[in-house]
Amino acid sequence: MKLMMAFMPSCKEVAKTLCGEGLAAEPWGRRLMIRLHLSQCEFCARFGRQMERICEALKAAWAEPSGEDVEAFKRRVVARLGSS
Amino acid sequence: MQTPPKRWSVEDLRARKPEALTAMVDDHLPSLLGGALAIGLPRADAEEVVQETFVAFLSALDRFEGRSSLRTYLFGILYHKASRLREKARRTEGSDDIEALVEARFDSGGMWSRPPRGPEAESLDAETRRWVETCAEGLPDAQRTAFFLKEVEGETSESVCNVLGVTATNLRVMLHRARLKLRECLERNWGKNP
CATH class of the missing domain: 1.10.10.10 (Winged helix-like DNA-binding domain superfamily/Winged helix DNA-binding domain)
Structure with a gap:
C-alpha cells in the first residue's frame, strides 16, 4: 500500500493531466494510478466531470450549422465561385 | 474527423465546373462556417469570411500542393481572414495569469x-x-x-x-x-x- 501511495499522483498532477491531453495520452501505469486517485478523491473527480461537461457543452454550441439558410448560403457561394 | 471523399479534381475546379464547385462547397462549407462562428464572428461576417476563403483558395489553386489536407488548408485561410477582421474589435487581453x-x-x-x-x-x-x-x-x-x-x-x-x-x-x-x-x-x- 505504501509503495502504491508513493506512485499516486497528487491532486495538482491529476488536474494538470485532465486539463492537458487527458488520460489517453498517459502511459498505462500512470493512467491506472490516476484512475485510482479519481476513484478516491471527490474534488479531482468533480474537476474531471466539469472538464467533460464543458467540452460537451461547446461541442453542442459549436456544432456544424445546418438547415435551409446554410443550403441557400452554399448556393450563393457556388454562384460566386462560378463567376469568379 | 474524417475528410469527406473527394468528388472533384483540381482541373475541374480550375474549369469552374459547377458540379465540382458544388461538391467542394458541400464538403467543406458547414465546418468552415461552424469554425468562423466559433472564432466569434457574427453570422454575417462569418458568411463573408467563409465565402472569401473559397474565393482565395480558387484564385490561388496552383499554390495548393496537397501537403496538408484541403480541409486544413481552408481552415488556415479562414483563420487568418477571421483574425484580421477581428483585430480591430479585439479587446486588449490582459496578462495570462x-x-x-x-x-x-x-x-x-x-x-x-x-x-x-x-x-x-x-x-x-x-x-x-x-x-x-x-x-x-x-x-x-x-x-x-x-x-x-x-x-x-x-x-x-x-x-x-x-x-x-x-x-x-x-x-x-x-x-x-x-x-x-x-x-x-x-x-x-x-x-x-x-
Missing part, C-alpha cells in the same frame, strides 16, 4: 487547498451551458480556434498546428490554458444569470 490562479488552489504537497466548486451533474442545464458559451467568448481567438479544431472537429494536433502556425508545445499550452480558463470562469459564474 490563469496558471498562477490555478497554482494557488493547491498546497505545497499538491493537495487541493481551495477545491473546485460548481456544477457536476451528469448533464449541464441550459443556463450552465449558456455560461460555458459566454465563458468561451472570453478566450483569445487562437485558444478558441484551437479548442474548436481539436475538440469539436477532432483534428489532429499536427493539423491544428498548421492552421494556427504554432508548435506542438504552444498548442498544448494553449489548450491547457483554454480548459483552465473555461472551468474557472464557469465556477466563478455558476448560479448567476448568464
